[in-house]
Amino acid sequence: MPRAVYLLGLAIFAQGTSELMLAGLLPEISTDLGVSIPAAGLLISAFAVGMLVGAPILAVTTLRWSRRAAMLAFLAIFALTHVAGALTSSYGVLLATRVAGAFVYAGFWAVASVTAIELAGPEARAKAMSILAGGLTVATIVGLPAGTLLGQHLGWRSAFWAVAVLSALSIIGIVATIPRGRAERTPELRHEVRSMANPQLWLAYGTTALSTGAILVIFSYLAPLLTETTGLSDGWVPAILALYGVGALIGITVSGRTADRRPFSTLVLSLTGVIVAAVVLALATGTPWLAVPAIIAVGTFGFATNPAVNSRVFSVAGSAPTLAAAFNISAFNVGITVGPWLGGLALDAGAGYSSVGWIGAGLGVLAFGTIPLAVCAAGRARRSAVDQPAYESASSITGA
Template sequence: MPFAVYLLGAAIFAQGTSELMLAGLLPEISGDLNVSIPAAGLLISAFAIGMLVGAPILAVATLRWSRRTAMLAFLVVFALTHVAGALTTSYGFLLATRVAGAFVYAGFWAVASVTAIELAGPQSRARAMSILAGGLTIASIVGLPAGTALGQHLGWQSAFWAVAAMSAIAMIGVVFTIPGGRSATTPELRQEFRAMRNPGLWLAYGTTALSTAAILAIFSYLAPLLTETTGLPEAWVPAVLAVYGVGALIGITSAGRTADRRPFTTLTVALIGLIVAAIALALGAGTPWLAVPVIVLVGAFGFAINPAVNGRVFSLAGSAPTLAAAFNVSAFNVGITVGPWLAGLALDAGAGYPSVGWISALFGVLALGTVIVAVRLRAPAPEPTYASTT
């Protein structure tokens, strides 16, 4: 695997820390800006909305740019939005900076995904994407608890400054490892749109959105769930979030080694595991010795879905991957938007934090349904043959 693929994963780590760290900072932001925890949780959804819109727009706008130039431009804007967010005392302005930062982060994801796939070659698509998404997983192990600890001790603004600094470092890595020229094959917008007609591609997007909603319904409210329902001291929250990230790393690494050969098997096992873990959390959230291991399993099974569904999208996109990758980023963020939103509605209605487990399980069942439909609609070829042609 080319070193540049790992560098792109490191850049995703820098930006992904911002995407994830708000789950551990909701109490601090809520108290500092005088808003409710569900309102603070909307900052997570706002970030997702920015990514939802940004991915396809920026993929088209930068289609003929050098990929290095595009990624550098996205990183510069991303860093500046975090500087602005750290300086504000307005909830509304912070919400706007989250949307703007996410807009360019989505562009980075789309361009970096195509670059990583191209560098890795057609037989290692899922593995390359597992490395790229592994940056996000490591962000959950290191960036999320570190950001939470910074927020608890130095104010939530300090975590924003840290993200801006890491983004600047990522720019240096992109300059020195990513080729500056344009792709050998110039993308054609008409060909990109033609590839989007594949119904199997939209089923894959459905799997992406629903499985992501299942994860985020739980993840977005882990901090208050742990303190208010499980009964853990606030100081333990970063540690639990870190072991959640360890589970996620194990899941995404394991699935990255199987998803190229057995995409549907990987998806089915991961989704069933996520559903079972979500139900166990709903039933046992008040028992620390049960809740913490189950949270680790949510991370493991939830992130195991990622390389399989990413590899599947690129396999179906064929020779026109840029727009397909962008819409997959959008699909992820449909899930990131809907999961916390629906969970927040349940919490506002007084359902209690264990309800997020039931909501997660429901999304997981729906995602499994899209996989079953996709298996029945695909060409009757053995799974390894299907994966090798993708």
């Protein structure tokens, strides 16, 4: 695997720390800004909305840019939004900086995904994406607990300053490792848009959105769930979040080794694990020795879905991956938006923190239901390719 793929993963770590760290900072932000826990949780959804919109818009806007220039611009803006977030005392301003930072983070994800896939080659798509997304997983293990500790001891603003510094360091890494110039083949917008008509892509997006929502409805409220329902002290939160991250790293690493060859089998196993873990958590929220392993299992099986859905999208997209990758980032963030929103609705209705487990299990079941449809669509595409080989490239239907 080229070294540049790992360095792109490090850049995702810097930005992913910001994406994740609010899960451990909700109580501090809620108290400091004078808003409720569900309102503070909307900062997570706001970040997801920015990514949802930003990925396709920036993918199209920067289609003819040098990928190096695009990634540097996105990182610089991301760092500035965190400086602004650290300085504000307004909930509204903080909400706006979360949307703006996520907007360019989505653009970085889209460009970095295509870059990593091309560097790795078609036989290692899932492995390359597992390394790239592994930066987000390491952020769960290191960045999230570190941000939580900073927030608890130095105030939540210190975590925002730390992300700004990490983003600046990532800019240096991109300058040092990604060559100047454009890709050998400049993407054509018309070709990219035409590729989006493939129904297999939209089934893959559905799996992405639903599986992500199943994880995020639980993850977004872990800190208050652990302290208010499970009965653990604040000091346990960073450690459990780190264990969640270790499980996520194991899941994404193993899946990255299997998803290129068996994406559907990997998805079946991963989603089954998410559903079972979410049900256990819902039933045993007040029992630490059951709730904590269930939380870790959600991270392990939830992140294992990532390489499989990414590999599937790039396999189906064939020679027009840029816009397909951008919409997959948007699909992830549909899940990230809807998950915390549904959890907030349940909590506001007085359902208690066990409700996030039930919602996670329900979304997992819906995600599982997309797999048979995707298998059937892939089978029809294969048969069409055999019947009409002159009209369809084999590269557009591989990866089933």
